[in-house]
Amino acid sequence: MSDLAVHEHEANPTGFAHQFEDLEQQHDAGRLGMWIFLATEILFFGGMFTSYTIYRSLHPAAFDIGSHLLEVKFGATNTAVLICSSLTMALSIHSAQTGKRKGTIIGWLIFTMLLGATFLFLKFRFEWYHDWLEHIMPGFGFVYRPEWGANGPQVQMFMCFYFFLTGLHALHMIVGLGILTVLVIMAARGRFTTQYYVPLEISGLYWHFVDIVWIFLFPLLYLIGGRYSTGGH
Amino acid sequence: MSTATADIHEVPAESRVHYLNARYGIKSWLLTLDHKRIGLLYLGTITFMFLIGGIAATLMRLNLIEPQGALVEPETYNKLFSTHGIVMVFFFLVPSIPATLGNFLIPLMIGARDVAFPKLNLMSWYIFVTGCCCMLYAVMTGGVDTGWTFYTPYSSTYAHTSVLLAALGIFIAGFSSILTGLNFIVTIHKMRAPGMTWFRLPLFIWSMYATSMIFVLGTPVIAVTLLLLGLERILHVGIFDPALGGDPLLFQHLFWFYSHPAVYIMILPGMGVVSELIPAFSRKRIFGYSFVAFSSLAIAVISFVVWGHHMFVTGQSVYAGLVFSVLSFLVAIPSAIKVFNWTATLYKGSISYQAPMLYALGFIGLFTMGGLTGLFLASLATDVHLNGTYFIVAHFHYIMVGGAVMAYLGGIHYWWPKITGRLYPDLWARFSALVIFVGFNLTFFPQFVLGYLGMPRRYAMYPAEFQSLNVLSSAGASVLAVGYVIPLVYLIWSLKYGPPAGPNPWKAKGLEWTIQSPPPTENFEETPIVTEEAYNYPTVGGVSV
Numbered sequence: 001m002s003d004l005a006v007h008e009h010e011a012n013p014t015g016f017a018h019q020f021e022d023l024e025q026q027h028d029a030g031r032l033g034m035w036i037f038l039a040t041e042i043l044f045f046g047g048m049f050t051s052y053t054i055y056r057s058l059h060p061a062a063f064d065i066g067s068h069l070l071e072v073k074f075g076a077t078n079t080a081v082l083i084c085s086s087l088t089m090a091l092s093i094h095s096a097q098t099g100k101r102k103g104t105i106i107g108w109l110i111f112t113m114l115l116g117a118t119f120l121f122l123k124f125r126f127e128w129y130h131d132w133l134e135h136i137m138p139g140f141g142f143v144y145r146p147e148w149g150a151n152g153p154q155v156q157m158f159m160c161f162y163f164f165l166t167g168l169h170a171l172h173m174i175v176g177l178g179i180l181t182v183l184v185i186m187a188a189r190g191r192f193t194t195q196y197y198v199p200l201e202i203s204g205l206y207w208h209f210v211d212i213v214w215i216f217l218f219p220l221l222y223l224i225g226g227r228y229s230t231g232g233h
Numbered sequence: 234m235s236t237a238t239a240d241i242h243e244v245p246a247e248s249r250v251h252y253l254n255a256r257y258g259i260k261s262w263l264l265t266l267d268h269k270r271i272g273l274l275y276l277g278t279i280t281f282m283f284l285i286g287g288i289a290a291t292l293m294r295l296n297l298i299e300p301q302g303a304l305v306e307p308e309t310y311n312k313l314f315s316t317h318g319i320v321m322v323f324f325f326l327v328p329s330i331p332a333t334l335g336n337f338l339i340p341l342m343i344g345a346r347d348v349a350f351p352k353l354n355l356m357s358w359y360i361f362v363t364g365c366c367c368m369l370y371a372v373m374t375g376g377v378d379t380g381w382t383f384y385t386p387y388s389s390t391y392a393h394t395s396v397l398l399a400a401l402g403i404f405i406a407g408f409s410s411i412l413t414g415l416n417f418i419v420t421i422h423k424m425r426a427p428g429m430t431w432f433r434l435p436l437f438i439w440s441m442y443a444t445s446m447i448f449v450l451g452t453p454v455i456a457v458t459l460l461l462l463g464l465e466r467i468l469h470v471g472i473f474d475p476a477l478g479g480d481p482l483l484f485q486h487l488f489w490f491y492s493h494p495a496v497y498i499m500i501l502p503g504m505g506v507v508s509e510l511i512p513a514f515s516r517k518r519i520f521g522y523s524f525v526a527f528s529s530l531a532i533a534v535i536s537f538v539v540w541g542h543h544m545f546v547t548g549q550s551v552y553a554g555l556v557f558s559v560l561s562f563l564v565a566i567p568s569a570i571k572v573f574n575w576t577a578t579l580y581k582g583s584i585s586y587q588a589p590m591l592y593a594l595g596f597i598g599l600f601t602m603g604g605l606t607g608l609f610l611a612s613l614a615t616d617v618h619l620n621g622t623y624f625i626v627a628h629f630h631y632i633m634v635g636g637a638v639m640a641y642l643g644g645i646h647y648w649w650p651k652i653t654g655r656l657y658p659d660l661w662a663r664f665s666a667l668v669i670f671v672g673f674n675l676t677f678f679p680q681f682v683l684g685y686l687g688m689p690r691r692y693a694m695y696p697a698e699f700q701s702l703n704v705l706s707s708a709g710a711s712v713l714a715v716g717y718v719i720p721l722v723y724l725i726w727s728l729k730y731g732p733p734a735g736p737n738p739w740k741a742k743g744l745e746w747t748i749q750s751p752p753p754t755e756n757f758e759e760t761p762i763v764t765e766e767a768y769n770y771p772t773v774g775g776v777s778v
Contacts, residue, residue, distance in 0.1 A: 019347035019424070021760065029349040029423040036415045036449055044453035047487055051461065051472070059478055139468030153477035160470045164460075 027198045034202040038209050045213055048168070052161045052220065062151035064225030066158025069136055074127050075222040078119050082211045085115035089207045096197035105187045112207070113180045116173055123170060128163075137163065162221055169217060172210045179203045243735040244749055246654040251751040266351035267754060272337035273652070274358050279325050279333065282365060285372070286320035287714065289313045294710040300697045310693035311378035312394070318381030323403045324365055326637055327495060330502030331448075332361070332413060334644045335441050337652060339417060341745035341752060342435050344426025344761040349419040357412040364406030371398035380691060382492070385473035385484040389465045397466060400459045407452045414448025417441055426744070428763035432526070435743055435767045436519065439526040440505025443533035447494045447501075450537070455491035458484065482547060489540035497536040500600070500632055501529055503640030504571055507593045510643055511575045512768040513741040514590035515582025519768045521574040528567035535564050545616045554613055561611035568604050572597060587739070588662030592643025595670045599635025603628055606681065624684025627677045635673055642669070642720065649724065650738045654751040655731030661723045669716035675709025742768055
């Protein structure tokens with residue numbers, strides 16, 4: 001959605017599309033469009049979260065075992081990385097609003113991209129890749145471990161949800177990196193002014209949304225199963 | 234509607250530039266950003282898909298002439314009804330009115346130059362075509378035999394047909410729905426002309442708004458459900474497989490969470506069309522405007538909390554069944570509000586029975602019938618008897634074909650002069666409306682009886698005592714098919730030979746009738762200023778003229 005709006009502006013140096021009466025109407029339309037898109041995204045992830053929740057309540061023991069297969073240190077690091085990337089994204093919008101040099105805008109955008117790339121690198125290199133080596137990637141030589149007992153299939157289901165949810169999230173991150181690349185190019189051409197920064201704003205909405213999804217994923221996947229409570233199960 | 238443009242003079246279409254002759258050539262269509270042309274691209278695509286679905290239905294009805302199956306093997310029959318269902322639901326009915334008439338009319342009705350995101354609009358069409366190609370490829374490479382519902386574990390484990398391809402087609406086409414809905418919501422919120430307040434909007438716009446809400450909130454859930462299904466099928470993990478800790482009922486819950494609201498995606502636009510046709514041909518203001526408007530939103534909202542009535546006999550908890558039953562009865566209220574308001578509009582109107590009006594009147598009757606039989610199915614006890622029988626088939630065809638398709642054809646006939654600038658032969662149009670009405674009832678009324686007598690749906694064979702009713706139904710289907718072919722012929726004929734329509738052949742109200750037919754590319758030469766409510770038909774001494 002947002003990169004389409006971005007392209008529209010590229011076609012026209014003033015950033016104004018013919019179907020609108022004025023720029024303000026166009027900006028309002030862009031913002032509303034992104035909010036509605038995010039509503040569809042909530043329903044999209046919502047279907048997954050619902051399924052996850054149902055199965056966790058059906059198979060709590062297996063989901064606890066599954067959660068313990070994940071490395072909290074990477075999840076926690078990535079949470080911090082993403083929260084920082086939301087800050088740098090917000091700062092890039094702020095620097096456009098307050099009329100900073102285009103170098104400043106580009107700097108914050110690239111910083112955001114680096115943080116996003118760090119997240120993906122940690123996720124794929126140190127989590128997915130190791131899971132594959134340890135045969136706990138469903139569909140790619142998943143091996144039930146003896147200590148799971150009868151819980152094997154349900155542990156596999158947990159891992160299935162883990163890969164699906166984090167995979168979809170990573171896909172959204174990759175799309176986000178694409179959008180940020182377009183924004184960097186636009187910023188380099190000096191397109192953003194104190195009057196015109198809507199592409200930054202609505203792309204920021206998207207980026208923050210993807211972060212928020214992770215904020216929900218991290219505790220649901222990594223922190224369940226009484227890992228840190230003293231009482232235990 | 235707008236006073237400034239109340240008496241527009243006709244300018245011959247040949248002597249001026251409009252959206253059809255502004256540019257020529259295949260590229261000017263495939264790369265168009267004009268909402269009117271995109272509407273026509275959809276019209277061509279879904280007409281083609283309708284033919285595919287229709288051929289499958291024809292073969293099914295031919296097979297059912299004889300109890301042992303007159304034509305095809307049972308496996309082929311399974312593929313026929315699955316193809317018919319999937320194509321008609323996801324590739325014809327869901328996009329039918331919104332993507333064609335909605336695209337064409339929304340900017341015209343609210344006084345805008347285009348939808349809010351024209352490029353997104355064109356992209357939606359390409360996404361839709363990609364989905365269609367996937368589905369057609371699935372049909373050609375062996376077909377799919379799961380029924381349109383893709384119930385697990387059949388679709389996930391046991392079916393050896395092109396399930397993944399068909400599901401992929403639906404998944405892709407779903408994004409077209411989402412983006413169209415998004416575009417419409419933003420357009421209706423942000424692009425209205427000065428003076429076009431919410432309560433001056435034509436009721437078609439209200440119904441499009443309600444439909445778009447379902448597009449945006451429902452479609453993502455079917456997308457994720459099909460993804461889970463694909464995951465299970467490819468990786469052999471047990472998301473819906475009880476042997477591996479999964480639950481096949483979860484699939485049904487997720488599926489109907491979208492697919493019940495999808496029923497309203499199909500019928501709400503039809504209701505919007507009828508709300509335009511009834512006042513125009515009764516020469517009368519719509520009765521109870523705000524009730525009709527808000528009942529669209531009420532239907533959209535309630536539609537999200539009734540899905541469980543598809544699962545009364547699946548082992549869902551009895552208490553859940555009770556709640557879903559009560560909620561399902563609630564949908565009848567806004568639907569009835571609409572029907573009563575339409576009939577009240579007819580009361581003391583000066584009614585003319587032109588072709589679009591015949592479709593609208595047919596809609597009211599058939600939709601009422603489909604709606605009332607829906608109440609049988611919302612009742613827990615009767616549903617146990619009727620579930621999975623031809624009663625259900627008849628019920629939803631009364632809504633989907635008797636309702637949605639009748640309204641779609643009514644809308645096409647009503648706005649055809651605006652779209653093409655040509656009139657079609659009215660006598661033929663009235664005749665075909667009548668043929669469709671008769672053929673439809675002959676096809677589907679016997680199916681109510683068959684279902685009540687206990688004939689199950691989705692079987693290639695049946696006990697011999699059901700033959701006479703099945704033959705009647707098949708005979709009706711052939712009448713219906715003729716009824717669908719006639720408009721195809723004379724509408725295409727009218728493109729070249731039809732007399733010029735003029736800006737407002739029906740003397741109807743609404744911004745779209747204040748401009749030339751076919752409309753200019755930019756729709757309005759200057760942005761209209763709206764000063765009146767919708768449906769402001771003149772009345773003399775309380776009697777409309």
